[in-house]
Amino acid sequence: MNDRLIVIGGSSGSLDPVMKILGLLRPGFSIPIIIIMHRGADSDDSLAQVLQSRTKLVVKDAEEKESTRPGFVYTAPADYHVLVENDHSLSLDVSEKVNYSRPSIDVTFESAALVYREKLTCIILSGANADGASASAYAEEMGANIIVQDPVTAGVSFMPERALAVLKNANVLGVEKIAEWLNGL
Amino acid sequence: MTGNFRLEQEELEELLNLLVEKYGYDFTLYSRASLYRRIMSAAVRGKFSDFTSLKLRLVTDPAYFYNFVEEITVNVTEMFRDPQFYKMLREKIIPILATYPLIRIWHAGCSTGEEVYSMAILLKEAGLLHKSILYATDLNQSVIESARSGIFNIGTMQRNSENYIASGGKADFSTYYRANYNLVKFDESLSARMVFSMHNLVSDASFNEFQLIMCRNVLIYFEKPLQSKVLELFDKSMDTLGFLALGSKESLKFSTIAHLYSAVDAKEKIWRRKK
Numbered sequence: 001m002n003d004r005l006i007v008i009g010g011s012s013g014s015l016d017p018v019m020k021i022l023g024l025l026r027p028g029f030s031i032p033i034i035i036i037m038h039r040g041a042d043s044d045d046s047l048a049q050v051l052q053s054r055t056k057l058v059v060k061d062a063e064e065k066e067s068t069r070p071g072f073v074y075t076a077p078a079d080y081h082v083l084v085e086n087d088h089s090l091s092l093d094v095s096e097k098v099n100y101s102r103p104s105i106d107v108t109f110e111s112a113a114l115v116y117r118e119k120l121t122c123i124i125l126s127g128a129n130a131d132g133a134s135a136s137a138y139a140e141e142m143g144a145n146i147i148v149q150d151p152v153t154a155g156v157s158f159m160p161e162r163a164l165a166v167l168k169n170a171n172v173l174g175v176e177k178i179a180e181w182l183n184g185l
Numbered sequence: 186m187t188g189n190f191r192l193e194q195e196e197l198e199e200l201l202n203l204l205v206e207k208y209g210y211d212f213t214l215y216s217r218a219s220l221y222r223r224i225m226s227a228a229v230r231g232k233f234s235d236f237t238s239l240k241l242r243l244v245t246d247p248a249y250f251y252n253f254v255e256e257i258t259v260n261v262t263e264m265f266r267d268p269q270f271y272k273m274l275r276e277k278i279i280p281i282l283a284t285y286p287l288i289r290i291w292h293a294g295c296s297t298g299e300e301v302y303s304m305a306i307l308l309k310e311a312g313l314l315h316k317s318i319l320y321a322t323d324l325n326q327s328v329i330e331s332a333r334s335g336i337f338n339i340g341t342m343q344r345n346s347e348n349y350i351a352s353g354g355k356a357d358f359s360t361y362y363r364a365n366y367n368l369v370k371f372d373e374s375l376s377a378r379m380v381f382s383m384h385n386l387v388s389d390a391s392f393n394e395f396q397l398i399m400c401r402n403v404l405i406y407f408e409k410p411l412q413s414k415v416l417e418l419f420d421k422s423m424d425t426l427g428f429l430a431l432g433s434k435e436s437l438k439f440s441t442i443a444h445l446y447s448a449v450d451a452k453e454k455i456w457r458r459k460k
Contacts, residue, residue, distance in 0.1 A: 091219055
């Protein structure tokens with residue numbers, strides 16, 4: 001089992017920072033990463049393909065009951081929430097939208113925080129929605145590290161700002177610094 | 186999220202065991218992450234301040250228990266959800282079902298009935314509804330009553346209609362229902378061919394044989410051993426050469442019945458029994 005997990009959440013304006021961060025991770029980076037990006041319910045799995053072009057890590061849509069593995073990046077499938085189980089496997093869920101979103105960042109942050117606690121890193125990127133703020137505060141309470149993209153550098157600053165309004169000890173970083181921080185884990 | 190109590194893991198397990206003992210409803214093989222989240226939301230909505238008060242209410246108030254079961258199970262659905270799946274049914278599966286003198290279909294985990302009404306519309310358009318029986322089951326009595334009524338919120342009809350068209354539907358979707366203020370009631374010629382019943386996939390047995398079993402977005406809430414058990418139940422309930430349809434992220438792969446089935450359409454998650 002992996003003892004750490006990284007969950008990245010973003011909405012509009014987050015594709016570019018996600019691609020940059022993945023591209024800047026050091027070779028052999030082994031902590032599993034889950035990416036929750038808001039996308040249309042009918043979109044296919046091209047997000048994983050787009051991200052794959054930027055990294056040597058393996059990028060794929062999360063499958064239900066799939067164990068998280070070192071060196072893998074999991075994208076939330078369109079129209080499904082992604083949850084983390086005690087045995088570090090992933091579950092999918094089509095329950096109600098949260099913050100008008102499915103996948104919802106809050107849902108994944110919260111369930112990951114319950115399992116990983118201080119071994120979890122949550123990252124909030126650009127977005128025009130408050131999703132992720134509430135559960136990042138909960139994850140912080142559970143001991144997780146929270147990184148928020150510096151709103152000044154975000155394409156849409158609303159999501160990082162909403163998170164910062166409820167967080168106590170967030171690391172506010174630009175995109176390059178986020179990658180640097182992760183490389184130091 | 187803060188200010189409310191949170192169940193500890195051991196308390197969750199204690200609660201699940203209690204529900205089996207008191208009511209015979211077994212959630213112990215449900216995937217924990219989703220179940221935990223839904224139990225916590227139900228506890229917040231019920232304004233419980235601690236585990237003991239939640240437990241006491243569940244044990245002493247059966248009406249609350251049944252309401253609780255509805256809250257902790259997922260009942261989100263829409264008509265013609267994943268239109269490409271219904272297009273596949275329309276073009277590839279229904280023409281085969283048409284060859285049977287009586288078509289029996291089981292919607293396992295039918296929730297509020299959107300899927301079974303969608304199926305009835307497909308069969309009606311293929312001229313087969315009169316010789317079809319649609320069995321729709323769920324573990325929640327209240328959603329079954331809702332499905333049986335054929336009454337839906339008018340607000341969902343635009344999305345349903347878009348899905349219907351995307352699935353290859355040619356009619357005006359609104360001809361299938363009558364609107365009254367904010368509700369619509371679907372034509373009784375559709376529900377006349379439906380049989381609604383309570384059935385718990387965890388604990389109840391096979392009750393008939395079917396040429397098509399639909400169980401979409403139910404198995405994702407179960408742990409692997411329960412998924413296998415339910416797939417075996419479906420296999421026992423399957424007619425020779427019958428079809429099994431699962432949700433877009435579910436699979437027969439790696440299950441104990443996988444070798445008995447071949448994929449009709451891997452992307453749309455339809456399998457057929459080999460013999």
